[in-house]
Amino acid sequence: MTTVLEFHQVSKQFPxxxxFNALTNINFALKPGDFAAITGPSGSGKTTFLNVASGLDHTTSGRIVIAGQEIGPMSETDLCLFRRRHIGFIFQSFNLFPTLTALENVEFTALVRGDSKKTTRERALIELERVGLKDKASNLPHQLSGGQQQRVAIARALAMQPKIVFADEPTANLDSKTARELIQLFQELNSNCGLTFLFSTHDMLIVESVKQIYRMKDGELI
Ligand SMILES: Nc1ncnc2c1ncn2[C@@H]1O[C@H](COP(=O)(O)OP(=O)(O)O)[C@@H](O)[C@H]1O
Ligand SMILES: [Mg+2]
Structure with a gap:
């Protein structure tokens, strides 16, 4: 396969x-192993871009192909299964369940998907270790720092063994030292595991670290 993600003339209009035309006629592609960021002013359409790219939101027109499959024609159920199988998403505000431990947060999606409890636990522990948080497995989110919560969110995405990870301003709520550590972790995952990343960001630390950079303005790639 030569691409993990393709946009063909993608537009998104909010009714x-x-x-409001949030995305206009966007053509775009990512190859396996790409480490890319979309940057641009607030309101330029970065979040909308990641949301439609990951199937969290629908396009108004155009085609999106992920891992060789066009997502537009899929039913909601199929899209949901497809997202769980192929896509990791990391949010600016972490989006962890406050009443679940770090380990349970990492396990959650895999259990919903129907993976066995034993396999899920083993994989969750491996991923928590990979992000350096095995000793915090039984902590609740509020007992973790922002950087640690973001690492749990990363472990949760990795546990699904995605083809591509989308991260919407993943360092926006972190101090610069923590942000730097997190970017290093992303870089290791990219170079050691060949995992494909697409970030949206304002953060110069990310902009300087990525291999591909795309700029957005008023809903267009420039
Ligand atoms: N649900 C919505 N309804 C109407 N307009 C929206 C909606 N979501 C986003 N927008 C508009 O689309 C534009 C792009 O938003 P967004 O993708 O969040 O930009 P960014 O992430 O670059 O800051 C903004 O002008 C925003 O106000
Ligand atoms: Mg945004």
Missing amino acids: GPPE
């Missing part, structure tokens, strides 16, 4: 009122 409003007033209607």
